[in-house]
Amino acid sequence: MCTRSWNTNGAHAQTHTPTQTNGTTHRRRALIILNQPFSPNLLKRVWASSEWHCCADGGANRLYDVVASGGEDALLQYKPDLIKGDLDSLRPDVRESYASQGVEIVYDADQDSTDLMKCVAALQALEAASADEPEYELVLLGGLAGRLDQTVHTLSYLHKLRKTRRSVMAVTDDNIGWVLDSGKHEVHIDHSVLGPTCGLLPVGVEKTLLTTSGLRWNLENHQSSFDGLMSTSNHLVKAEEVVRIETSNPIWWTMELRDL
Numbered sequence: 001m002c003t004r005s006w007n008t009n010g011a012h013a014q015t016h017t018p019t020q021t022n023g024t025t026h027r028r029r030a031l032i033i034l035n036q037p038f039s040p041n042l043l044k045r046v047w048a049s050s051e052w053h054c055c056a057d058g059g060a061n062r063l064y065d066v067v068a069s070g071g072e073d074a075l076l077q078y079k080p081d082l083i084k085g086d087l088d089s090l091r092p093d094v095r096e097s098y099a100s101q102g103v104e105i106v107y108d109a110d111q112d113s114t115d116l117m118k119c120v121a122a123l124q125a126l127e128a129a130s131a132d133e134p135e136y137e138l139v140l141l142g143g144l145a146g147r148l149d150q151t152v153h154t155l156s157y158l159h160k161l162r163k164t165r166r167s168v169m170a171v172t173d174d175n176i177g178w179v180l181d182s183g184k185h186e187v188h189i190d191h192s193v194l195g196p197t198c199g200l201l202p203v204g205v206e207k208t209l210l211t212t213s214g215l216r217w218n219l220e221n222h223q224s225s226f227d228g229l230m231s232t233s234n235h236l237v238k239a240e241e242v243v244r245i246e247t248s249n250p251i252w253w254t255m256e257l258r259d260l
Contacts, residue, residue, distance in 0.1 A: 003184040008169065008176055008194065008255075009049065028052075028134060032119045033059035033080070034142030035089055036150075039173050040066050041260040046141050046171060047078060054122065056115035057085025059142070064094045076101065084108060084122055085115035114153060116140070120161070137167040144254075145172045155252065159204040162250060177254035180247055182208075187243045187253065189214075194255045195236035200245070201252040202226060208249035214240035224251070 031050035035058030043066055047053065055063055060083045067074040075097065083090065083098060084106040099105060108118045120138070127135060138161075143154035154170055161168045162179045169178040176194070189195070198215070202208050207225035212218045216235035224230055236243065236255065245253065 001183055003186055004181075005186045005188065006178075007188040008190070028136050029139060030054070030123050030136040031139050031141060032056055032116065032123075033063050034116060034140060034150075035059045035062060036142030036146045036172070037062060038066070038141055039260070042171070042173050042257075043067075043078070043141070045260060046139055050139060052123070052126065052136065053078075053080045054082045054084065054119045055080045056119045057083070057087055058089030059083075059115075060098060061089065061091050061094050062142075064091075064097065079103060082106065082119070082122055084118050086111075086118075114157075116143070116153070116157065135166055138165060138169070140168070140170040142172060143170040144175050144177060155203045159250060159252075171257065173260075174257060175254050176257050177252055179250050180245060180253050181250050182248055183246070185245045185247075185253075187245065189236055189241055189243060189255075191236065191238050191241075193258050193260065195238075195258070197256040198234050198236055198243075199252075199254045200224065200231040200234070200247075201254065202230060202249070203252045205249040205251070208247050208251050210248075210251070211246040212244065214243035 029050040030052040031046055031054065033055045035056065060080065063078060063080065067078045079101050080098070080103055082104050086109055087107050095105060106122070110118065123136060123138065140154070144151055158168050158170065158179050162181050169176060200210060202224045207223055207228070210219045210222050210224050210231065214237060216237055217231070219231060222229065
């Protein structure tokens with residue numbers, strides 16, 4: 001069984017540096033901004049580490065409110081490539097400002113998909129138009145805070161996306177998290193920005209068997225479920241640069257994000 005290696009640079013690095021071999025780029029990142037609050041420092045990092053930027057409806061309000069105090073230069077620097085959704089949350093002043101900058105604003109009335117799902121569909125269409133390029137690694141700014149129903153949607157949707165996308169992470173000012181599919185994983189830890197707390201959450205599965213190393217409280221072939229033990233409030237160990245996780249079923253992995 002192959003071991004999947006992970007790092008979180010796409011969710012907090014200050015610059016975007018794609019891996020290249022013989023002149024071929026192997027990594028590109030997309031950012032979808034959701035309608036939840038975030039700090040200027042976090043925005044600066046996730047924006048700089050991505051090359052395609054999309055706002056899910058009211059996410060454009062959040063982006064505008066964070067950067068507008070910096071004037072026209074800031075608005076131009078943080079100009080999204082796309083705003084998409086049913087647009088019931090997009091404020092008129094924000095829409096007018098971004099429209100004047102030439103930002104594509106797409107109304108999608110489909111009530112069977114959320115604004116996040118509509119933005120992912122737009123990303124998939126972009127990828128289909130450049131099939132010779134690698135798939136984007138996807139970072140969601142927001143989705144793990146605020147309204148409980150929206151948070152559960154994020155947990156559910158990323159659980160489903162693991163089947164079709166190689167890398168989807170959600171980041172807030174407090175957390176970063178993503179779904180580990182069944183199998184073996186190595187998570188490379190930057191202790192300057194991550195920790196100390198972390199968790200393994202059996203969301204969307206009846207149960208899973210977990211074996212870990214590199215944590216303060218490791219598990220050995222231990223069953224985890226909502227009705228039983230869950231490894232919440234575990235800790236990263238500063239002496240360990242890699243956390244190893246083996247899981248029999250998909251599981252959410254979360255880490256605390258330090259103040260940036």
